[in-house]
Amino acid sequence: MNNIQVALVGQPNCGKSTIFNMLTNIKQHIANYPGVTIDKKSGSFNYKESKIEVIDLPGTYSFSSYSVEEKITRDYILNKDTDIIINTVDASNLRRNLYLTMQLLDMHKPMIIAFNMIDVAKQNGLEFDLKKLQKLTNAKIIETVASKKQGLDEIKESIVEVKKSQLSHISNALHYKELQKYIDLIKELIDNKSLTLSKHYISVKLFENDAQIIEYLKQNSNNAKQILDYLEKLKEEFKEKFNISCEQYIVKTRYEKADEFLKACSINTKKNERTFSDKIDSIVLNKYLALPILASIIFTLYQLSIVYGYELTTITWPILSWLKTTVVSFFPQENIDSIPYITQFAIWMMNSVNALLNYLPIFFILFFLLAILEDVGYMPRMAFILDRLFVKFGLHGESTLPLVLSGIFAGGCAVPGVMATKGMNDKKAQMATMLTIPLMNCLAKIPFFTLILAAFFQADMALMMFLISTVTIFVALSVSKVLTLTVLKAHETTPFIMELPSYHIPTLRGIFIKVFDKIWLYLKKIVTIVAAVAVVLFVLIQFPGISKEKKEELDNKSKNMQSIFYKKIQTNKYYSHLDEKDELKAFINFYNTYRSKRMNTTSKEKAKEIDSKYKDINPYFFLFTKPKRDKEAKKINRAFKKLLKTRKALFRETKDEKVENSALGSMGKFFVPLTQYAGFDWKINVAFLSSFAARESSVATIGALYESNKEDPRSSSIASSSSYTPLGAVAIIIFMALTPPCIATMIMIKVQTNSYKWMFFALSYPMVLGLLSAIFIFQVGSFLNLSGVEAMVYFYIFVLSITMLLSLIPNYKKENYV
Amino acid sequence: MFKKILLVSALLVSSASAHTAVMTCFDNGDGTITCEGGFSDGASGSGVAMYIKQNDKKVSEGLMNEDSEFTFTKPQGEYNVNFDAGKGHLVSIKGQDIVE
Numbered sequence: 001m002n003n004i005q006v007a008l009v010g011q012p013n014c015g016k017s018t019i020f021n022m023l024t025n026i027k028q029h030i031a032n033y034p035g036v037t038i039d040k041k042s043g044s045f046n047y048k049e050s051k052i053e054v055i056d057l058p059g060t061y062s063f064s065s066y067s068v069e070e071k072i073t074r075d076y077i078l079n080k081d082t083d084i085i086i087n088t089v090d091a092s093n094l095r096r097n098l099y100l101t102m103q104l105l106d107m108h109k110p111m112i113i114a115f116n117m118i119d120v121a122k123q124n125g126l127e128f129d130l131k132k133l134q135k136l137t138n139a140k141i142i143e144t145v146a147s148k149k150q151g152l153d154e155i156k157e158s159i160v161e162v163k164k165s166q167l168s169h170i171s172n173a174l175h176y177k178e179l180q181k182y183i184d185l186i187k188e189l190i191d192n193k194s195l196t197l198s199k200h201y202i203s204v205k206l207f208e209n210d211a212q213i214i215e216y217l218k219q220n221s222n223n224a225k226q227i228l229d230y231l232e233k234l235k236e237e238f239k240e241k242f243n244i245s246c247e248q249y250i251v252k253t254r255y256e257k258a259d260e261f262l263k264a265c266s267i268n269t270k271k272n273e274r275t276f277s278d279k280i281d282s283i284v285l286n287k288y289l290a291l292p293i294l295a296s297i298i299f300t301l302y303q304l305s306i307v308y309g310y311e312l313t314t315i316t317w318p319i320l321s322w323l324k325t326t327v328v329s330f331f332p333q334e335n336i337d338s339i340p341y342i343t344q345f346a347i348w349m350m351n352s353v354n355a356l357l358n359y360l361p362i363f364f365i366l367f368f369l370l371a372i373l374e375d376v377g378y379m380p381r382m383a384f385i386l387d388r389l390f391v392k393f394g395l396h397g398e399s400t401l402p403l404v405l406s407g408i409f410a411g412g413c414a415v416p417g418v419m420a421t422k423g424m425n426d427k428k429a430q431m432a433t434m435l436t437i438p439l440m441n442c443l444a445k446i447p448f449f450t451l452i453l454a455a456f457f458q459a460d461m462a463l464m465m466f467l468i469s470t471v472t473i474f475v476a477l478s479v480s481k482v483l484t485l486t487v488l489k490a491h492e493t494t495p496f497i498m499e500l501p502s503y504h505i506p507t508l509r510g511i512f513i514k515v516f517d518k519i520w521l522y523l524k525k526i527v528t529i530v531a532a533v534a535v536v537l538f539v540l541i542q543f544p545g546i547s548k549e550k551k552e553e554l555d556n557k558s559k560n561m562q563s564i565f566y567k568k569i570q571t572n573k574y575y576s577h578l579d580e581k582d583e584l585k586a587f588i589n590f591y592n593t594y595r596s597k598r599m600n601t602t603s604k605e606k607a608k609e610i611d612s613k614y615k616d617i618n619p620y621f622f623l624f625t626k627p628k629r630d631k632e633a634k635k636i637n638r639a640f641k642k643l644l645k646t647r648k649a650l651f652r653e654t655k656d657e658k659v660e661n662s663a664l665g666s667m668g669k670f671f672v673p674l675t676q677y678a679g680f681d682w683k684i685n686v687a688f689l690s691s692f693a694a695r696e697s698s699v700a701t702i703g704a705l706y707e708s709n710k711e712d713p714r715s716s717s718i719a720s721s722s723s724y725t726p727l728g729a730v731a732i733i734i735f736m737a738l739t740p741p742c743i744a745t746m747i748m749i750k751v752q753t754n755s756y757k758w759m760f761f762a763l764s765y766p767m768v769l770g771l772l773s774a775i776f777i778f779q780v781g782s783f784l785n786l787s788g789v790e791a792m793v794y795f796y797i798f799v800l801s802i803t804m805l806l807s808l809i810p811n812y813k814k815e816n817y818v
Numbered sequence: 819m820f821k822k823i824l825l826v827s828a829l830l831v832s833s834a835s836a837h838t839a840v841m842t843c844f845d846n847g848d849g850t851i852t853c854e855g856g857f858s859d860g861a862s863g864s865g866v867a868m869y870i871k872q873n874d875k876k877v878s879e880g881l882m883n884e885d886s887e888f889t890f891t892k893p894q895g896e897y898n899v900n901f902d903a904g905k906g907h908l909v910s911i912k913g914q915d916i917v918e
Contacts (some may be wrong), residue, residue: 313838314909317858321840358838358858449904599842599854602915626847634848648885 004052004163007076010088011100012059013377013501015116018146018510019088020056023155039517040072047156050163054086061096063103068427071212077107080196084162086155087139088114088146091121091128092277092502094266098258101137102174106205108198110162111139111171114155118143120502124275126266133265138172147507173200176253178242182234183207189227195220206231207246277502281381290385297378298404301369306405306412309362316361324350325596333589336581336647337558338654345538352534356744359415363519366405366416371514375506384500392807393477394484396429403433403476406440407469414442418748419518428491432484434752435762436476438745439738441469449733456729460789464733471796472737474803479769481806487761537743540663550657554650561646568639573632577620587640588647590614590621678735678774679728688739726788727781731774734795738770839863841901841909845892845918852889855882855901855909862886863901872897 010016024043041056057076058069077085087104089097104111115130130141140158144151176183186203195202197216205213206227218224235246242249284293327350331343339347373379383397390399399421406417417437424430449468457464546554562584569575578584594614601607615622624640627633659665668685675685750759773795781791838858845851855863868888869879872895882888882901890899897913 310838313858314840317838317840320858355858595844599844602917604917607917628847645885652884 001046001049001051002163004050004159005081005083006052006054006086006159007073007082007084008054008056008086008088009073009077009100009104010059010114011061011090011097013374013380014059014088014090014093014097015144015146016059016088017056017514018507019086019114019116019144019155020054021510021513022146022149022152023052023054041517045156048160050160052156052159055082060100062100074212077104077109078197078201083110084159085109085111086114086159087111088116090501091115091118091143092124092126092275094121094126094128095258095262098261099254101261102254102258105137105171105174106201108170108173108201111137112155112158112162113137113139113141114144114146114151115141116144116146117502117504118150119145119148120277120504124277124502129265129267133261136172136261136264138170147504147510173198174254174257176204176250179207179238179246179249179253182238182246185234186227186231189223189230190217191221191223204250207235208250209247275502277377277500280503281500284378284381285385294382294385294400297373297382298400301366301373301401302404302412305362305366305369305416309365312361312365313358317358320354320357324354325593329593333585334592336562336585336588337555337650339651341542344542348538349531349534352743353531356415356747359413359744360519362413362416363419364515366420367515367518368511370401370420371511372506374514375504375510377501377503380500390429391811393481394429394432394488394811395477395480396424396426396433398424398426399429399433402437403440406437407442412440412442414438414440414745415748418745418752421752428484428488431488431491431753431758432480434749435483435758435765436480438762438766439472439476439479441472441737442745445736449736452729452733456726456788464789464792467792467796468733468737471734471799474799475738475769478799478803478806479765481809484811485809541659542662544661546654546657546661554654554657557650558647561643561650565639565643568642569636572635574620574624574636578624578636586618587621587624588644590618591625591640591644594622594625675771677779678731678771679778680732680735680774684732688735727778727786727791730781730788730791730795731778734777735770735774738766738773839901839903839907839909841899841911843899843911843916845916846889847918849892850889851892851899851916852887853899853901853911854887856886857903863903867902869900869902870897871900 008016008020020041020043024045042054043056044051044053046052055076057073060070060073063070063074076082085104085107087101089101101113113133115128121128130143134141140162142151142154142158144155183200183203186206187199190199190202197213202213202217206217214228217227221227238246238249244252283289324347328343328346331346332340334340334343373382379398382400385397386400387397390396395403402417402420402424404412405420406412406414414437417440418434421430421434421437424433449465453461453464565584566579569578578587594610597610597614598607601610611622611626614625623630623633624636627637660668668688671685672681675681680688746759746763749762750756753759777791777795780786780794786794839855840858841853841855841863843851843853853868855866855868857863863882863886864884866882867879868882868890869876870890870893871877872893877893877897878890880888880890888899893913899911899913899916901909
């Protein structure tokens with residue numbers, strides 16, 4: 001058995017991944033490249049005495065800007081262990097695909113060209129003289145239709161063959177016309193003994209000013225300084241003579257060469273007929289129809305994944321709920337007056353993990369639809385349509401989908417939104433999109449807005465809801481613009497490629513592979529990161545815990561509660577079954593588990609089954625739980641329910657006290673001097689903080705803080721029991737609308753950027769922005785004596801004007817040669 | 819460092835994650851029904867509006883109490899219980915699915 005290492009290269013949408021699936025037949029292994037969050041897919045198969053290992057490198061348009069993907073791809077190809085490159089080109093889009101091929105030729109490696117989508121190309125009336133192309137490139141060329149498994153055996157065969165005749169298959173390097181003389185001069189100087197890369201490649205890259213290669217030369221060559229000095233001289237000379245910089249000349253030559261190759265090998269038989277893709281594009285990209293079509297596709301995607309996916313969660317949730325109950329049941333039982341730490345911890349961890357697992361149905365649908373759009377070839381078109389608008393704000397056409405999913409016109413969800421940025425090629429826009437996503441309208445904020453709006457703006461609810469949900473979009477655009485001009489300045493941008501791939505029918509298998517890959521990866525990452533974050537938060541809330549005095553007070557209340565209960569049932573004929581502390585504890589746990597089991601049953605048979613099971617466990621406890629007509633048991637039931645209610649209240653009090661005392665609570669108070677300018681008292685601060693950490697929805701926290709009174713309809717209770725005015729409510733709403741939605745999003749940003757620094761930034765700037773906006777509204781509103789609705793409208797106009805102004809500022813651009 | 823980051827980031831954030839509204843009901847066997855509500859991430863449903871409907875008409879309403887529970891007298895005939903936390907967060911359970 002000999003080993004052959006093969007690297008799969010190609011531009012996005014050329015069918016590279018399909019070729020990969022076809023070769024490895026699902027036997028794939030996905031890992032991460034060290035230190036970055038790009039998936040590394042590899043797989044292997046045996047063929048004729050050889051074990052062939054294939055690495056599917058990230059798709060890249062060229063090697064001109066140094067995104068992480070490109071760096072990885074380059075390193076892999078140049079690695080001396082990589083025996084063969086398989087360069088996948090889309091035959092129906094040859095011109096664009098050839099540009100990458102030109103760059104690969106410089107690398108001087110044995111190359112096989114998988115001439116893919118040959119069926120689409122033929123349909124479009126293109127025919128090729130592949131013999132000519134083979135001669136020009138000295139690469140082995142195989143016609144493939146990956147989606148139909150055509151050309152599979154030929155590829156395998158040629159891998160073995162090329163490996164055998166290694167030397168004769170080194171690809172032909174490009175000849176750089178006028179510059180070639182200069183390249184050769186440098187080549188002669190390079191001492192090749194200790195170098196793993198070809199002299200030609202090093203030399204070309206030096207003329208391209210490639211930092212990586214310059215570094216490489218310094219490390220591995222004795223006369224680096226001499227070479228670099230000479231290089232500078234030659235470059236000057238060339239520029240003077242030809243009036244073009246070497247870098248630009250190299251790029252220009254590659255394009256010319258690509259065109260030459262294309263001319264030499266293609267025979268277009270239906271030159272003047274429009275291709276199938278052109279016909280579709282004439283509708284999809286039509287001046288008037290493009291936007292409506294795009295909007296309806298996006299709306300469908302949103303509706304199916306977020307809305308229906310969300311509805312699916314009501315079906316899948318019981319499974320997660322069961323999972324939690326099962327896991328928690330392995331931990332020590334609850335005591336009468338407390339829940340053991342370890343059990344609390346288990347509940348906390350399960351809640352954290354479940355909160356994220358709950359997204360799986362949404363993700364499944366979303367990934368499925370995205371894979372279809374990607375494979376069909378619509379994605380680049382979508383980006384193309386919206387690019388002009390987004391570019392003004394430092395975003396990219398590809399930002400459309402993530403932003404929509406996060407809630408551009410209705411409640412979305414930031415978690416899939418952040419996930420959807422994964423495929424973006426433009427790093428700067430990707431970061432800008434990811435960082436503005438938390439400003440979008442998350443579905444989870446809706447209950448909160450509903451509560452506040454019902455309390456203060458009963459009459460203008462619809463108008464206010466509209467203003468809230470659209471103002472955030474303008475804020476997001478403005479923020480994105482500011483970020484790209486400042487903190488993201490140094491990030492890579494990729495040129496927007498105007499050429500669009502042909503449409504093709506996706507294969508179901510390919511799509512499913514994609515979906516499961518992504519889901520699996522999500523699960524793996526989520527579980528590990530959630531665990532880490534949840535543990536830290538747990539500690540932050542649990543410690544330092546409650547004060548001694550408070551603890552004594554609560555213990556007394558608990559003792560008191562128990563003695564009241566015993567007093568009530570002293571004369572009861574069943575007293576002996578509950579007169580021990582342990583029996584009471586056992587009954588509490590019995591009652592709670594029975595209730596939680598029964599809560600989720602809707603069928604009579606199932607209910608009967610549970611009943612008889614619990615009757616067997618303890619017939620008396622069961623009787624107290626369901627006393628039916630037994631008067632004595634009814635008394636116990638009533639007294640017991642009172643005890644439970646008190647117990648819950650005590651637990652709540654303990655928890656609130658704990659939160660208030662915890663690191664988080666102290667911070668809430670700490671910030672009062674600042675937040676008072678926005679009209680927030682410490683209670684609201686603590687509510688904001690604990691709602692994030694203790695997973696208590698703000699609805700509940702705010703409700704609890706102002707003790708909504710049961711007889712009142714809830715709307716007026718908040719309004720009347722607090723000192724808040726509608727203006728103060730607007731400040732709270734704006735703060736809420738601009739602050740990041742949840743831990744899950746935070747974790748996703750960490751997963752995508754692989755950096756706690758960015759995660760922290762993504763969380764802290766909205767906080768600052770939200771607070772400043774709230775202060776601004778509250779102060780200006782108070783000064784001008786504005787009503788809540790007026791303040792909201794004026795704020796809206798203010799944000800809108802800023803957005804307009806920002807769109808006029810030109811973007812900072814790094815020099816790009818492509 | 820990590821701890822510090824979390825400490826501060828915990829400061830910032832409000833409201834729970836995109837959570838599914840959840841409600842389950844239990845027939846107490848004494849002519850009353852207790853429903854517990856909340857959200858899938860463990861968030862409490864206290865303060866959320868509850869109402870009982872018969873033939874599309876509200877016959878009674880109230881709020882989830884601080885224990886995130888709502889107890890009501892079982893009406894005659896068909897009815898449904900609704901936990902309404904705003905758009906996209908409505909759970910409705912039919913009376914016939916609440917078995918004794």
